[in-house]
Amino acid sequence: MAKPKLTPAELTKRIEHHLQFTLGEVADKENKQAYWRATCLAINEAVISKLQTTRARQQEKQVKSVNYLSLEYLMGRMLSNNLHNLGVFEAAEKALKNFDMELSDLCEQGADLALGNGGLGRLAACFLDSLATLDYAATGYGVHYQHGLFKQSFDQGRQIEEPDLWREFGSPWEVCRPEAAQLIPLYGHVEHQTQADGSVKSIWHPSVTFKGVPWDVPIVGYNSDTVNVLRLWESRAVDAFNWDLFNNGDYLQAHKTNVQAETVSKVLYPNDEHDAGKELRFIQQYFFCACSIKDIIARHQGLNGVDWAAFANDTAIQLNDTHPTIAIVELQRTLIDDYGMNWNDAWALCRKVFAYTNHTLLPEALEKWSVKLFERVLPRHLEILYHINEEFLNNEVNAKWPHDFQMRAKLSIIEEGAERMVRMAHLCVVTAHKVNGVAEIHSKLVKSDLFPEFDALWPEKLTNVTNGITPRRWLKACNPELSKLISKHVKKDWAKDLDSLKSLEKLADDAKFQKEFMAIKRNNKVKLAEEIESLTGVKVSPDAIFDIQIKRLHEYKRQHLNFLHILALYHRLLENPDMEMHPRVFIFGAKAAPGYHLAKEIIFAINKVADKVNNDVRIKDKLKVVFLPNYRVSLAEKIIPAADVSEQISTAGKEASGTGNMKLALNGAVTIGTLDGANIEIAEEVGDDNIFIFGNTVDQVKAIKASGYNPYDFYETNKELTKILDWLDSDFFTPGQPYELSAIKHSLLDGGDPYLVLADFQSYSDAHHALDVAYREPARWAKMAILNTALMGKFNSDRSIQDYVNNIWQLTPCAE
Numbered sequence: 001m002a003k004p005k006l007t008p009a010e011l012t013k014r015i016e017h018h019l020q021f022t023l024g025e026v027a028d029k030e031n032k033q034a035y036w037r038a039t040c041l042a043i044n045e046a047v048i049s050k051l052q053t054t055r056a057r058q059q060e061k062q063v064k065s066v067n068y069l070s071l072e073y074l075m076g077r078m079l080s081n082n083l084h085n086l087g088v089f090e091a092a093e094k095a096l097k098n099f100d101m102e103l104s105d106l107c108e109q110g111a112d113l114a115l116g117n118g119g120l121g122r123l124a125a126c127f128l129d130s131l132a133t134l135d136y137a138a139t140g141y142g143v144h145y146q147h148g149l150f151k152q153s154f155d156q157g158r159q160i161e162e163p164d165l166w167r168e169f170g171s172p173w174e175v176c177r178p179e180a181a182q183l184i185p186l187y188g189h190v191e192h193q194t195q196a197d198g199s200v201k202s203i204w205h206p207s208v209t210f211k212g213v214p215w216d217v218p219i220v221g222y223n224s225d226t227v228n229v230l231r232l233w234e235s236r237a238v239d240a241f242n243w244d245l246f247n248n249g250d251y252l253q254a255h256k257t258n259v260q261a262e263t264v265s266k267v268l269y270p271n272d273e274h275d276a277g278k279e280l281r282f283i284q285q286y287f288f289c290a291c292s293i294k295d296i297i298a299r300h301q302g303l304n305g306v307d308w309a310a311f312a313n314d315t316a317i318q319l320n321d322t323h324p325t326i327a328i329v330e331l332q333r334t335l336i337d338d339y340g341m342n343w344n345d346a347w348a349l350c351r352k353v354f355a356y357t358n359h360t361l362l363p364e365a366l367e368k369w370s371v372k373l374f375e376r377v378l379p380r381h382l383e384i385l386y387h388i389n390e391e392f393l394n395n396e397v398n399a400k401w402p403h404d405f406q407m408r409a410k411l412s413i414i415e416e417g418a419e420r421m422v423r424m425a426h427l428c429v430v431t432a433h434k435v436n437g438v439a440e441i442h443s444k445l446v447k448s449d450l451f452p453e454f455d456a457l458w459p460e461k462l463t464n465v466t467n468g469i470t471p472r473r474w475l476k477a478c479n480p481e482l483s484k485l486i487s488k489h490v491k492k493d494w495a496k497d498l499d500s501l502k503s504l505e506k507l508a509d510d511a512k513f514q515k516e517f518m519a520i521k522r523n524n525k526v527k528l529a530e531e532i533e534s535l536t537g538v539k540v541s542p543d544a545i546f547d548i549q550i551k552r553l554h555e556y557k558r559q560h561l562n563f564l565h566i567l568a569l570y571h572r573l574l575e576n577p578d579m580e581m582h583p584r585v586f587i588f589g590a591k592a593a594p595g596y597h598l599a600k601e602i603i604f605a606i607n608k609v610a611d612k613v614n615n616d617v618r619i620k621d622k623l624k625v626v627f628l629p630n631y632r633v634s635l636a637e638k639i640i641p642a643a644d645v646s647e648q649i650s651t652a653g654k655e656a657s658g659t660g661n662m663k664l665a666l667n668g669a670v671t672i673g674t675l676d677g678a679n680i681e682i683a684e685e686v687g688d689d690n691i692f693i694f695g696n697t698v699d700q701v702k703a704i705k706a707s708g709y710n711p712y713d714f715y716e717t718n719k720e721l722t723k724i725l726d727w728l729d730s731d732f733f734t735p736g737q738p739y740e741l742s743a744i745k746h747s748l749l750d751g752g753d754p755y756l757v758l759a760d761f762q763s764y765s766d767a768h769h770a771l772d773v774a775y776r777e778p779a780r781w782a783k784m785a786i787l788n789t790a791l792m793g794k795f796n797s798d799r800s801i802q803d804y805v806n807n808i809w810q811l812t813p814c815a816e
């Protein structure tokens with residue numbers, strides 16, 4: 001364990017070396033990119049050597065490993081994280097001083113690795129950090145998108161999207177591994193050959209083959225012995241281009257196959273919790289799953305082939321939602337077609353290795369692929385899928401519910417209808433030995449509402465693992481001042497043992513500690529205020545309450561509820577500019593899926609109202625509204641340490657867990673939230689006095705819907721709601737252009753308000769009032785903020801990973 005760490009002198013030498021010999025740079029202080037790159041490369045030497053010893057150790061000890069299959073990884077920036085995890089952050093700071101450089105400045109030079117949309121992708125990144133920190137053998141598998149999540153800007157308040165160029169000039173964090181490339185067949189037809197014994201053998205004759213080239217991103221554990229790998233697959237054509245066509249002068253045609261192949265890993269689909277059902281996405285999923293399955297098997301290839309008993313014992317494959325489900329069929333196909341295993345043995349193996357995490361109950365996110373598409377792209381897989389389904393229905397379903405055709409139709413992996421569809425979630429549940437939701441309430445709803453019949457069939461299969469976040473990135477690295485204060489009082493390595501923050505509880509009433517804690521919060525707010533001004537031109541006061549809602553834009557997350565409340569406050573202030581209220585800055589960060597019209601209208605409306613409110617002298621700076629462009633991991637790292645209030649206001653039953661809620665509370669923000677997702681568990685940890693809960697509960701939401709919800713009832717009886725909704729039809733916020741903001745009103749009234757915004761409005765507004773009163777009692781607020789930080793131990797992603805290990809993966813650590 002106790003290896004000598006890199007000293008500032010050693011690091012200085014290495015940075016100099018890379019500047020000169022790898023990058024060919026003369027010492028040009030203006031070229032921060034070069035210094036950033038040289039620093040990354042210097043650090044990488046330590047990372048790679050640790051990676052090699054980790055690999056050797058894991059192989060020698062032959063420990064079981066988990067393979068995390070995910071279409072998304074929201075890694076963010078890597079430099080500061082890797083420095084912290086290696087324990088050489090201060091050494092690097094000192095080394096860079098030798099070049100007259102600030103490390104914090106250099107860290108800003110790196111692009112975010114934004115290979116994901118939102119919570120699901122960021123969770124995968126936190127889990128990789130925890131796996132390496134706890135010394136478990138793990139490989140993350142994903143897609144090497146040339147372009148990650150789009151870059152967002154605003155033009156007159158409207159969202160503009162541009163391609164993300166995270167590796168335009170190459171990224172220092174990835175290593176190409178051509179020796180581990182894979183060939184992936186697609187399309188074609190299946191030939192059925194009758195064998196001598198009368199059985200029929202299926203032979204797939206694919207018509208297209210792509211090449212999968214892996215890029216490895218090392219994942220450094222915090223203060224541990226382990227560096228694991230995130231392996232991302234890039235799609236290429238098998239040949240560089242068509243020589244004959246090129247020679248005949250047909251340059252475009254000569255590259256056609258290349259373009260087709262490269263398109264597969266070209267862009268991340270920017271949909272969050274919505275299934276677009278596009279052929280290219282299906283191929284993307286299959287391509288990466290097939291590459292990963294081949295790679296996992298290759299790791300077990302011994303001199304005498306693969307020892308399948310050993311494979312089954314030391315391999316766990318976790319499906320991050322249904323996006324990688326096709327890996328199940330691919331493994332079954334490989335075992336039978338390529339390795340000659342019989343059906344039952346192959347199927348038993350699949351059932352042993354796969355487990356599945358569900359991240360949403362939203363029906364529009366539950367993936368289904370048309371049978372027709374399946375048949376065209378993966379004809380052999382469809383055959384296998386039919387067989388899996390047949391056996392499941394005829395044996396397992398029929399044994400439990402004999403001759404119950406309704407039950408068969410309900411549970412079948414194939415949905416019958418005008419267009420026959422493959423239900424990917426059903427395939428996951430049928431195969432996986434464990435299926436987990438991501439917070440207590442969510443897992444309960446997965447059992448009771450999403451898969452009640454599966455739960456009856458296999459009562460032990462459906463389980464819960466509450467999400468978590470890595471305290472390394474989300475406190476130690478992003479909030480250095482608070483980290484220092486904590487370290488003064490908590491002797492343990494709290495970034496590993498987050499429960500130890502509980503010892504701060506006794507300081508929550510201590511006036512001196514309160515002062516220090518809140519002074520740090522204020523400093524962080526000063527820094528964020530500067531960032532806000534540079535991004536939006538709006539000046540905000542660090543003495544105002546910083547009220548934050550950062551997450552993907554979605555109706556169920558209800559940014560428009562927050563928006564209506566802002567309108568209400570503005571209206572109240574116009575009626576009574578002396579209204580008692582602590583000044584408040586509402587800060588938003590959110591990207592809308594490019595095809596999600598109403599989400600984009602909500603962004604536009606918030607921006608228009610912000611313009612008006614921020615420039616209205618009548619309200620004496622009591623209210624400011626800012627929408628920060630291009631919300632992403634690195635921006636979250638600046639916003640979260642400065643938050644006073646955390647908005648977690650989804651309709652109860654809709655947010656599976658949430659993880660932003662955990663990050664904000666850990667940094668001393670007080671939550672205003674519904675009893676939804678992990679908010680419920682956060683409330684349990686911090687106690688009712690330290691959180692503002694409002695709104696209808698899951699059961700109440702169900703009752704309201706069952707009794708026939710009519711949003712007009714609220715619109716008509718709540719006079720404030722009448723006024724602010726009608727305001728949206730006027731040209732008050734869009735001079736000369738009435739009705740420009742009407743889409744929100746329309747969706748809430750004529751659209752039926754599917755997420756009960758109006759039903760929760762009054763309760764939300766009351767909770768905000770209570771919050772304002774609490775903030776005006778500084779000692780009370782400071783205590784609440786401190787307790788939020790102190791009591792977040794449960795939400796360490798190390799705990800989540802340990803839950804997976806104990807209940808699903810059964811791994812043993814592999815430290816030195």
Ligand code: 7GP
Nearest residue numbers: 119120273359438655656657658659
């Ligand atoms: C998200 C959930 O919405 C969020 O509540 C949860 O905390 C997070 O996963 C991690 O579990 N879901 C997604 O990001 C997503 O894309 C569709 O779900 C499959």
